[in-house]
Amino acid sequence: MQIWQWRTVLLFFFLLFFGASCAKRPITPVEVLPAKIPTIRVALTDQLSRGSLQFIDAYQLRLEEANYLLDSTLGNFQVSWDNGQLTFRSDSRFFSFEQFERIEFTALNAGEFNWMGISYQGKIIFVKNQNSVAVINELLLPDYLKGVVPHEIPSHSEEYYQAVISQTIAAATYAYYSLKNPASAYFDLYADNRDQIYQGTRIKTPLVDKAVTESMGLFLQTAGGKPVKIQYHSTCGGMLDYLPITEQSPIQTGNIKDQSNERVNCEISPQYRWTKQMTAQDLLDNLTGMGLVTSAQAEQWKNQGYSLKLEILSRKSSGRVEKIRIELAEQEIILSEWQIRRFLADKQGNPQFSSLFIIKSSPKNPDKFHVIGAGFGHGRGMCQWGAIGLALRGKPYNEILSFYYPELQLTKLY
Amino acid sequence: MNHKAFILSSVFCQVILVSLRAQISGDLKQFLWQNNFSELIENYAEEKITLQDEGLWQKQFSQRSYREEPGLRVQLFAGAVEENAQTAAADIRSLSLDSVYVLEENGLFKVQLGNYQERLAAEKMLDQLRFREITNAWIVQTTIHVPKDSVNQALPAESGEDSSEYSQLIYTIQIFVTRDAANTEQVLQSLQNRLEQEGWVIRSGDFWKVVVGNFQEEAAAREFLNLLRSSGFPDAWLTQVNPSRE
Numbered sequence: 001m002q003i004w005q006w007r008t009v010l011l012f013f014f015l016l017f018f019g020a021s022c023a024k025r026p027i028t029p030v031e032v033l034p035a036k037i038p039t040i041r042v043a044l045t046d047q048l049s050r051g052s053l054q055f056i057d058a059y060q061l062r063l064e065e066a067n068y069l070l071d072s073t074l075g076n077f078q079v080s081w082d083n084g085q086l087t088f089r090s091d092s093r094f095f096s097f098e099q100f101e102r103i104e105f106t107a108l109n110a111g112e113f114n115w116m117g118i119s120y121q122g123k124i125i126f127v128k129n130q131n132s133v134a135v136i137n138e139l140l141l142p143d144y145l146k147g148v149v150p151h152e153i154p155s156h157s158e159e160y161y162q163a164v165i166s167q168t169i170a171a172a173t174y175a176y177y178s179l180k181n182p183a184s185a186y187f188d189l190y191a192d193n194r195d196q197i198y199q200g201t202r203i204k205t206p207l208v209d210k211a212v213t214e215s216m217g218l219f220l221q222t223a224g225g226k227p228v229k230i231q232y233h234s235t236c237g238g239m240l241d242y243l244p245i246t247e248q249s250p251i252q253t254g255n256i257k258d259q260s261n262e263r264v265n266c267e268i269s270p271q272y273r274w275t276k277q278m279t280a281q282d283l284l285d286n287l288t289g290m291g292l293v294t295s296a297q298a299e300q301w302k303n304q305g306y307s308l309k310l311e312i313l314s315r316k317s318s319g320r321v322e323k324i325r326i327e328l329a330e331q332e333i334i335l336s337e338w339q340i341r342r343f344l345a346d347k348q349g350n351p352q353f354s355s356l357f358i359i360k361s362s363p364k365n366p367d368k369f370h371v372i373g374a375g376f377g378h379g380r381g382m383c384q385w386g387a388i389g390l391a392l393r394g395k396p397y398n399e400i401l402s403f404y405y406p407e408l409q410l411t412k413l414y
Numbered sequence: 415m416n417h418k419a420f421i422l423s424s425v426f427c428q429v430i431l432v433s434l435r436a437q438i439s440g441d442l443k444q445f446l447w448q449n450n451f452s453e454l455i456e457n458y459a460e461e462k463i464t465l466q467d468e469g470l471w472q473k474q475f476s477q478r479s480y481r482e483e484p485g486l487r488v489q490l491f492a493g494a495v496e497e498n499a500q501t502a503a504a505d506i507r508s509l510s511l512d513s514v515y516v517l518e519e520n521g522l523f524k525v526q527l528g529n530y531q532e533r534l535a536a537e538k539m540l541d542q543l544r545f546r547e548i549t550n551a552w553i554v555q556t557t558i559h560v561p562k563d564s565v566n567q568a569l570p571a572e573s574g575e576d577s578s579e580y581s582q583l584i585y586t587i588q589i590f591v592t593r594d595a596a597n598t599e600q601v602l603q604s605l606q607n608r609l610e611q612e613g614w615v616i617r618s619g620d621f622w623k624v625v626v627g628n629f630q631e632e633a634a635a636r637e638f639l640n641l642l643r644s645s646g647f648p649d650a651w652l653t654q655v656n657p658s659r660e
Contacts, residue, residue, distance in 0.1 A: 237451055238450060238451055239450075239451060239452065267447065272447070273443070273446040273451075275442070275446075279465075280466070280467040283465070301467075301469070302467070302469065302470055303469055303470045303471050304469045304471065305466075305467055305468045305471075305472055306466075306469070307464060307465070307466050307467075308464070308465045308467070309462070309463070309464045309465075310462070310463050310464075310465065311461065312461040315455070319452050319455050356451060358454060358455055358458060358459035358460070359459070359460055359461075359463055360458070360460055360463075361460055361463040361464075361465075366464075366466040367465055367466055367467045367468070368465075369463055369465060372446065372454070372458075374451040
């Protein structure tokens, strides 16, 4: 072959290669979030002392010396954290750890374990953090939602379905914010009311399972695509509260009436309106419980008698009580926000349903008074019973969410 | 305020103030459900209330089944050692004669028996004790417990019933009681001689009582009681009677 022929062949291959590399490629979507379903780390407790653990399905524990297979035949493990030693003791197995950072039990398949009488899916992990041990359940976000949503909203009726989806998306939005802003280096959020109450598989319902599947990957975000620490509550009583705009919660749904077609959405709630009677002694007991009055002083007043003046100093524009003043003997106490609901707690110590209330004295009983109130919860964000009211009127979940979170947009992230 | 608002207000006040209960029901429920809460706040909220708790001690005092008043008891023991007083009290309790009290006054422990408004009843108890060979007992004037529902009890305003009768009660001093009406003559004469006071006799069941004085105010009656006691009637005591019934 002549030299020019070699050159022609080389030029042909060069042009072929160049042409192929310059061909139009498909546009790749800007995937700022994981394309797969995320996992979430939920702290069942961050201060382990004693516990009980049972593996319902097959789990494994990988240690340096061996790989242990654990299942229900091993019975119940008594778990304790004492003097820097973490022990797991059942009738047939015993593990003890002193020098450890993380003990992880992983399900072989889609397994369940039981911790302190409640069943959970996913991994159970024991993490040492200085002098304490946190017990963490790591699982897929949809499975987490199945253990949260049934606690948040009634899910026994198909008629509530659109409200249940709305709540599922709200809970997912909260969880997603926690994934981006974890509570600690070892876990994303707590399983109790410091975040969303999570009760494993114990409270699963078919309607929530369906809602989780249908809303898979849907979250609320700001127009700028930021995750939101969303808020919601049980019953607004007809008046939503004002939520200040912050970096964390750029939502302002406040001061609007929770009304649709002249009817209040949440009037079907059992706490839409409520009344109760309280005594001066109830208030004194609550002040003692809050540590604002000493037990000895309270006892003296209870024996000798006392006068207690109660004054509502300010209300928010939604009508919720913002500040109250208490005058007890020579003492003056100012309470605000959550403290007010604790101050007006019932005899069992349950905080008052909401701070949207009025008080009425009892002319015949100078030590008694009446409280007439509305709603349950802080009144910010979505009113869950209002969402149910809207669902019963045929509103789909996207309309329900845009009613309560007008400044947020629904986004599908996976 | 328009007509509707006035009616709603009336319903609200009546139901709230008179019969508000933990459970919402009936008219109140309808009223609360129908009204915007901001209107309820605006129209009905009391933003300042004062609560008064009279205290446990006062409540216990009010709930006592008895009231305290001057009267007579039979005293069986007085000594400085509490243990001895308790032993004496246990002994007398075992006889089931009457209420037994152990009191401490100025470091002295006393054991007393019964609550007697009339001297005759106290003396009767003394006789019972003597019959049981307890001879070192004596009658003392002290504060006694009287059932609240007895005649002297209750202010008309509190009881709310038969107020006209209570308003006619007067304070007087009883100086003598007997089963034999003839015995009262001598006491009345003695009263006339010593104090130049007219007494009168009232009948109470099987007994005849000699009383003297007619006072509307307790303080004046007590002053007269002291005069009587220092004038030869040491066992006189204060009582209340209804002259229209006697």
